[in-house]
Amino acid sequence: MTHSSELLSTLEDKYRERVRIIKNGPCRSSFILYWMCTAMRSDENPALDIAIYTANRLSIPLLVYQGLSNRYPFASDRHHMFILEGARDVQQQLAKKGIPYIFHLEGTSRVPALKILANMSSLIITEDMPIPHLRSWTQKLSQNTETPFWKVDSACILPMSVSNQRYERAFRFRDDFTTNRNNRILQEWLSPTLEHTTPLPTLPVAPIDLQSAILSNLIAQCPIDHTIPPVQDTRGGSKAGYQRWKKFILHSIEAYHYKRNDPNAHGSSRMSAYLHYGQVSPFRLAREAARKKGKGAEKYLDELLIWRELSYHWCDKTPNPTRLSALPQWAQITLSQQSSTVRLQQQPWESLLRAKSPNHLWNLAQQSLLRHGELHNNLRMTWGKMLHQWTESPEQTIRWLLDLNNRLALDGRDPSSYGGLLWCLGLFDRPFPPSKKIYGTVRVRDEKAHRGRLNQERYMQHVRRNENTSSTAIVGAGISGLTCARTLIDQGHNVKIFDKARGPGGRTSTRISRQDEDWIFDHGLPFIQFTDPRFELWVKAWKNADVIRSWNPKIKLWKKDSLLTTERTLYVGNPKNSSVAEHLASEINVQTQERIVQIRYTKQGWILTNQHKNEHGPFLRLILTLPPEQLYELLPNRLSIPGHKVHSHPQHALMMRFTQPLHLEAEAIQFQHHSLYWFCKESSKPTRPPEHQWTLLTQPSWSSKHLEEDPKSLVDILCTDLSNTLQTPIEPVQHQIHRWRYAQADNPLQIGSWWNEEYQIGACGDWLHGGSIEGAFLSGAHLAGRLMTQ
Ligand SMILES: Cc1cc2nc3c(=O)[nH]c(=O)nc-3n(C[C@H](O)[C@H](O)[C@H](O)COP(=O)(O)OP(=O)(O)OC[C@H]3O[C@@H](n4cnc5c(N)ncnc54)[C@H](O)[C@@H]3O)c2cc1C
Numbered sequence: 103m104t105h106s107s108e109l110l111s112t113l114e115d116k117y118r119e120r121v122r123i124i125k126n127g128p129c130r131s132s133f134i135l136y137w138m139c140t141a142m143r144s145d146e147n148p149a150l151d152i153a154i155y156t157a158n159r160l161s162i163p164l165l166v167y168q169g170l171s172n173r174y175p176f177a178s179d180r181h182h183m184f185i186l187e188g189a190r191d192v193q194q195q196l197a198k199k200g201i202p203y204i205f206h207l208e209g210t211s212r213v214p215a216l217k218i219l220a221n222m223s224s225l226i227i228t229e230d231m232p233i234p235h236l237r238s239w240t241q242k243l244s245q246n247t248e249t250p251f252w253k254v255d256s257a258c259i260l261p262m263s264v265s266n267q268r269y270e271r272a273f274r275f276r277d278d279f280t281t282n283r284n285n286r287i288l289q290e291w292l293s294p295t296l297e298h299t300t301p302l303p304t305l306p307v308a309p310i311d312l313q314s315a316i317l318s319n320l321i322a323q324c325p326i327d328h329t330i331p332p333v334q335d336t337r338g339g340s341k342a343g344y345q346r347w348k349k350f351i352l353h354s355i356e357a358y359h360y361k362r363n364d365p366n367a368h369g370s371s372r373m374s375a376y377l378h379y380g381q382v383s384p385f386r387l388a389r390e391a392a393r394k395k396g397k398g399a400e401k402y403l404d405e406l407l408i409w410r411e412l413s414y415h416w417c418d419k420t421p422n423p424t425r426l427s428a429l430p431q432w433a434q435i436t437l438s439q440q441s442s443t444v445r446l447q448q449q450p451w452e453s454l455l456r457a458k459s460p461n462h463l464w465n466l467a468q469q470s471l472l473r474h475g476e477l478h479n480n481l482r483m484t485w486g487k488m489l490h491q492w493t494e495s496p497e498q499t500i501r502w503l504l505d506l507n508n509r510l511a512l513d514g515r516d517p518s519s520y521g522g523l524l525w526c527l528g529l530f531d532r533p534f535p536p537s538k539k540i541y542g543t544v545r546v547r548d549e550k551a552h553r554g555r556l557n558q559e560r561y562m563q564h565v566r567r568n569e570n571t572s573s574t575a576i577v578g579a580g581i582s583g584l585t586c587a588r589t590l591i592d593q594g595h596n597v598k599i600f601d602k603a604r605g606p607g608g609r610t611s612t613r614i615s616r617q618d619e620d621w622i623f624d625h626g627l628p629f630i631q632f633t634d635p636r637f638e639l640w641v642k643a644w645k646n647a648d649v650i651r652s653w654n655p656k657i658k659l660w661k662k663d664s665l666l667t668t669e670r671t672l673y674v675g676n677p678k679n680s681s682v683a684e685h686l687a688s689e690i691n692v693q694t695q696e697r698i699v700q701i702r703y704t705k706q707g708w709i710l711t712n713q714h715k716n717e718h719g720p721f722l723r724l725i726l727t728l729p730p731e732q733l734y735e736l737l738p739n740r741l742s743i744p745g746h747k748v749h750s751h752p753q754h755a756l757m758m759r760f761t762q763p764l765h766l767e768a769e770a771i772q773f774q775h776h777s778l779y780w781f782c783k784e785s786s787k788p789t790r791p792p793e794h795q796w797t798l799l800t801q802p803s804w805s806s807k808h809l810e811e812d813p814k815s816l817v818d819i820l821c822t823d824l825s826n827t828l829q830t831p832i833e834p835v836q837h838q839i840h841r842w843r844y845a846q847a848d849n850p851l852q853i854g855s856w857w858n859e860e861y862q863i864g865a866c867g868d869w870l871h872g873g874s875i876e877g878a879f880l881s882g883a884h885l886a887g888r889l890m891t892q
Contacts, residue, residue, distance in 0.1 A: 103128035106225055106250035109156055116289065117155070117254075120148050120261050122230055124244045124251040131162055133302055135223035137216060137243075138168045140231045141256035142188040143340050144195035146291040146383035149254040153227045154201070158297045162224060165302055166196060166203040169216055173208075175235055176509045178330035179887050180475055182321050184512055187338030188381045190312040195340070201296050204309040209324030211307050217246050218306040226251040229380070230262065232418040232517055256380060258411050259286050259388050268419035270430055272530055275412045276404075283407055287392045291385050318891040322854065327636055328887025329589045333475040333512060334568050336375060343376030351390055358398035365478035366560045371402065372476065375512035377410070378519075384410075412530065413521025423520040424504055426497050433528025436542030437496040443540050449492040450647035451502060452640075455509075456592055463553050464488050470565045471510040473593055479522075481556075486526030487547040491540055496527060569594035574889075575710060575719065576600070577698045577736075578727030580608025581875055582866045584686035585882030586725060591690060593890060599690060600710065600718065602697035607683035608727075609845065610875065613757060613838065614678070620791035623784055624679040625755035625840050627875055628799065629653060629672040636883070637876045641673055649685045651676045651788040658768035660775070660827070677789040701726075701736055703861055723862045725885060729844035730869050741858060745851045748869045751802035752809050753779070753845035756820050758834035760794040766828060777804040777823045798824065802845065813839040847873045855885035859892070 106126050110118060136153035144150065150166070157164035168189055170182065189205050196203040206215045220226050220243055228240060230253040244251050255261045260283050269275040310320070322328075336342075350371045354361070361369025376382040388406055391399045417423050426434055449459055457468035467485040471477045477485060489506075490499045503523045508514035525531060533543035574590060576583045579601035587597045603611070607626075615621035630650060632638040644650045650673045675681035696718075700711040707720030726733050730748040737743075769786035773779055780799040784790050798820060808816055817839055824832040847869035854871055857864040864885050868874055871881035 103130060104160060105129070106252070109159060109225070110252075112159060113152065113155065117148060117152050119263060120230075120255040121152065121252050122255075122263060124240065124253055125247075125249070127248060127250045129160060129224040129250055131160065132222055132224050133157070133163045133165050134160070135219050135226045135249075136164065136166045137220075137226060137228040138166055138192070139229055139236060140378075141229045141380035142168070142185070142192050143381055143383060144192060144199060144201075145293070145340070146385045147256050147293075147380070148291065149227055149229050149256045151291065151293050152252070152254055154294045154296050156225055156227070158294060160224060161298055163298050163300050163302055164201060164296055165219065165223070166192075166201055167206065167216060167219055168192065168203070169206040169208060171208045172324050172326050175515065176327070176505075177324075178327040178509070179321050179891050180330045180332050180510070180512065182324060182326060183317060183332035183891065184336075184338035184375065184379065186312065186317045186320065187342070188340070188379055190317075191339035191341055191381070193312050199293075199296065200299055202299070202302055204305060204307065205312055206307045207310055207320055207324070209320070209326070213307050215305075215307045216243065220247040220249055220251075222303060223249055225249065228253050229257070230255045230418075231257065232262065232414060232420075233515055233520070234422060234424060235515075257377075257384060258414050259283060259384060259407055260411055260415075262415055262418040265415050265419075269412060269415060270530060271532075272408055272412050275415065276408045287388050287403075287407075289385065289389070291383070318888070321891055322884070322888055325634075325636075327509075328883045330510060331593055331887060331890030333473075336372075336475065336512060338375075338379070338381065340376075340381045343373070343382040346376070347371070347373060347382060347387060347390075351394065354398075355391060355394055355402055356396055356398040359401035362401065363480040364556070365481050366557055366564065370479060374516070374518070375476070378513040378516040409521070410518045413516075413518040416529075417517035417520055423517075423524065424500065426500060429524060429528055432533050433531075433544055436533065436537065436544060437527060439537075440540050440542045441495055445491065445494065445540065447492055448494055450643065451505070452643040452647050454489070454492065454502065455506060455643075459492060461488065461549065463549060463556070463558060466558065466562055466565050468506070471506065473565065473568075475510055475512040477507075477511065481552075482522065483526065484547045484549060484552045486523055487541075487545075488549055490527070499527060500524070566594065569596075571596050572722040573598065573707075574723040574725065575708060575721035576725040576727060577701075577710070578608060578867075579603070579606035579683065579687060579692050579694070580727055580867070581610060581683060581686070581878040582868065582882035582885075583608075583725070583727035584683055584690065585879050586727070586866055586886045587690050587882075588686055589883055589886035590889065597690065598718075598721070599687075599692045600696040600698055600712070601692060601694050602713075604694055605680065605684070606687040606692055606694070607680040609842065610675075610679050610683055612675070612678035612680040613755075613840065620793045621759070621795075621836075622678055622790060623755075623757040623795065623797050623838075624674065624787075625757055625797055626842065626845075627679055628780060628782060628797070629674050629679075630682070630875055631672055632876055634876055634880060637879050640879065644682060644685065645673065647685070648676055649681055650674060653787050655769035655782070655786050656767070657770045657772060658766075660771055660773045674787045698736065701738070703738065703863075708863065723864070723889065726863070726865045727867050727882070729867065730847065731844060733865060733867070741861060741863065743851075743856045743865060743870075745853060746849065748851060749848045750844035750869070751846060751848050752805040753802055753842045754800040754805050754808075754813060754816060754820075755840045755842065756798040756800075756817060757838045757840070758796050758798070758821075758832075759836040760796070760833070761835050763794050764796065764828075764830065764832075766830070771828075773801075773827070775801065775823070775827060777801055777820060778827060781824065802848075805841070805845075809841070809843070813841045850877065855881050855888060857885060857888045864888070 134157040361367040457465040534545045610627040697713040708724040709719040770782040784795040850873040855866040866881040866885040868878040871877035
């Protein structure tokens with residue numbers, strides 16, 4: 103068996119200097135595995151070239167494996183689509199070269215394909231990408247295999263292994279490697295031809311044919327963030343990338359040095375997303391730009407070879423580029439000295455994400471990220487610096503800068519993103535005394551001056567291009583309808599919601615009395631919890647925005663007769679549970695007291711008829727968010743939702759006020775009883791009036807039996823059951839009872855949402871996504887994602 107170190111010594115110098123050994127050892131005689139992650143291209147790709155070379159040298163086949171996980175940070179429809187489009191090109195190009203390639207979508211199969219293949223192969227080759235999650239994935243794989251493992255720098259013209267020290271100033275990095283760099287700029291990368299295509303062993307997953315697959319359907323199956331849609335005018339893949347590059351090098355590079363700083367001049371290359379995913383070769387870009395010559399090309403090369411690669415080399419030598427400790431000492435000190443400065447204008451993360459800060463220019467920049475997944479480089483510097491005034495600390499600034507950028511930007515999570523974002527807090531820079539509030543001696547960017555340089559009106563038109571003015575109607579302003587609406591509206595869609603109730607919220611409503619301001623009962627959803635990280639993100643965002651508060655009641659599980667303090671924190675709306683829906687509904691056109699009794703499809707779109715026989719519409723698209731029984735009734739016969747018929751179970755809510763406190767050890771009790779289900783003290787929730795008010799929710803099976811009885815006639819029965827069970831008199835001075843005919847789905851579907859492309863009609867709601875408020879939220883997001891991915 104050939105030893106991997108022996109194999110390495112046979113490589114040409116230009117390849118060998120790019121290899122870093124993760125694991126050495128004897129190479130078994132099976133096949134070379136190229137695990138393609140961040141150099142998604144078949145041309146000018148040193149990792150692929152080395153894989154072909156070693157396969158030829160050992161006279162064995164080569165397999166290129168690309169897996170798309172759901173677990174990479176900020177996985178969303180946007181990133182998934184860009185990667186899938188790139189993988190489609192790779193599949194086609196490698197097929198032409200006769201190189202076997204498998205694409206594995208983790209969302210559709212849970213087989214640990216990479217681990218299996220790694221343990222079967224002779225040598226594993228991947229790219230050297232110095233970003234935290236890829237570092238840890240590579241490390242994890244190496245711990246799970248004995249197979250020799252190399253990583254190859256396929257991203258930098260000056261390989262990262264060439265520099266030993268961590269450079270923090272661009273001029274030093276530029277000057278120290280001028281010759282080294284110049285020697286490599288014009289280097290040609292001609293791939294060797296694969297010689298051995300002997301059959302591979304049986305593969306652990308069936309490869310997906312990306313040429314015929316409908317990518318939006320694949321994405322809809324993946325449990326990722328569906329609220330961030332693909333970017334309409336930036337398609338992924340080498341073909342699209344090189345098309346954009348050709349246009350730039352033919353028409354724009356000459357003026358790059360004076361146009362690149364004005365977002366309205368459209369003078370930048372917009373190649374960063376393609377470079378980040380390695381869908382275009384930086385070697386080709388550098389070579390072609392160098393051959394162009396002139397001031398524009400020089401400036402472009404300075405950005406590509408110095409600023410971009412400085413960040414790569416810096417990340418390579420920085421264990422964790424997401425921490426404050428990654429900044430230069432002087433920046434850490436000056437920012438810490440300002441930590442106690444009171445920030446008057448702190449903003450919640452959610453407002454920032456949704457481009458709702460107090461500053462118009464910042465919001466336009468953020469909207470560009472939100473809708474188009476890109477932000478002009480010069481504006482990104484002002485955007486990043488400004489964010490610091492709205493956070494509570496420099497640590498939070500770093501966290502939020504990385505979050506907003508990596509979540510939305512197609513070039514997010516790239517080493518140059520880390521470099522660029524941390525520049526906003528002093529990286530690659532020097533102190534600028536005198537010290538200023540909040541920023542210390544970190545360079546400040548004058549927003550007013552930037553506004554003066556930029557034609558904001560023109561930039562706004564540019565950012566708001568592609569707005570979808572075709573109208574969408576949503577029936578139902580519960581959590582699912584509101585989530586769907588808000589996601590679409592944030593992306594520029596025109597949405598109107600109709601609800602039969604007096605306000606938004608649906609089953610999360612709170613009962614309030616007009617005569618008695620202390621009569622506040624969360625008589626529907628009693629509290630919020632999360633299990634899915636995608637919902638957790640928003641629960642935490644609402645907490646950060648003070649829309650909800652945490653609630654840690656002492657809960658007694660009755661049957662077990664033991665008092666438990668909840669392990670998991672629960673959340674309730676502030677000052678009432680319907681506050682969440684009201685928060686989601688702000689800035690949405692919700693028409694209340696509109697019961698939709700009929701929907702009709704016409705050539706012009708959907709027409710909705712309300713209880714007074716008034717018509718609304720036509721709307722191009724229609725989304726129904728009602729509980730299942732009500733939705734089936736409204737849906738025209740020719741349309742049906744796949745899967746079993748879902749039923750809801752009813753529940754009664756008995757709201758009671760007492761003159762004296764009830765002497766129970768707990769603030770909430772969960773029963774296993776024929777009629778009683780949940781009994782909770784409203785005043786134990788934060789920001790509720792101090793009145794002795796308790797809400798009882800009934801067992802669904804009991805409510806089913808008593809569904810058609812007058813609810814008022816059930817109050818005595820329930821009070822007696824409570825008294826007997828708790829061994830204490832239950833004698834409310836005031837009470838109200840509410841019947842929820844459709845409280846919760848009995849046997850929810852797990853399809854996310856339903857969409858019919860032909861009729862442009864869809865449905866979302868808790869019952870399509872596993873039930874619960876979490877399901878309602880995720881279902882609304884899922885449907886919005888489907889519409890925007892079409
Ligand atoms: C008593 C009770 C207890 C619950 N307990 C929990 C719990 O512990 N944990 C949990 O996670 N979830 C719980 N839930 C469920 C949770 O509240 C729901 O899963 C979630 O609120 C559903 O949201 P949705 O948007 O899917 O539907 P809904 O909130 O039902 O929204 C549908 C909307 O459509 C409107 N509508 C209906 N028909 C029409 C029409 N013809 N025209 C116009 N508008 C119409 C309704 O007014 C409503 O606003 C509980 C619910 C109830 C009622």
